[in-house]
Amino acid sequence: MTVALWCVLIAIFLPYLCTVIAKIGGRFGLRDNHDPRDFLESLDGFARRAHWAQLNSFEVTPAFAAAVIVAHLAGNAELVTINVLSVLFITSRLLYIICYLADWATLRSLVWFVGMGLIASFFFVSI
Template sequence: MTIAQLCLLVACVLPIVCAGLAKSKGFGKRRRDGGFDNHAPREWLARQQGWQARANAAQANSWEALPIFLAGLFVAHQHQAAQATVDALAMGFIAARLAYIGLYLADQASLRSLLWIAGLGVSAALFFVG
């Protein structure tokens, strides 16, 4: 498995991690006491506030960022780009996404937007390597 493939796996798991963070406030509590409602998870998540609401938004954005990264890796592979370059760009994407999620949770909107642009730039760069 290449580093880029491992990064793809991490990128696929990041939204799930964000979902777990968003739901964590409700784990271990009964539904009637405000615990996570698996019968109506989207409605329950929509009522969350603070960092849990931001974790849910980070989950949605992580799903949105995934297709262009995946497509970029596919195109780089088709172009037979140097694996070291693809690996470096993939690690850059993961670093940007991890920082983005952390900044989202910390409610640092401006810095978060810069990291979103960086992640998008790395994904776009994958289309042009090789």
């Protein structure tokens, strides 16, 4: 299995890291799981930003996974290039989460654009 495919697995689990941060950082700490969606929507501050980072991570992961798969299937890109782009994407997502939690809105948006550019790069290197 390639580094890029391992990065897809990491990307799949990153939203759940944000979920744990949101639940622990909530008003009352960890809550029972009878109504977790309502609980997450009721958060504010740091915990709410962790929840929003979780939602964004769920949104972007399918695009990243598809880009990695397309790059592998196209066969035109060097494997090392695909692997490097994947590691850079995971790095950008970690930075994105940090920026979201720290409430650095402008930097967060810039990091988001970098991540989206990295996703597009998989297609360009596969041409």
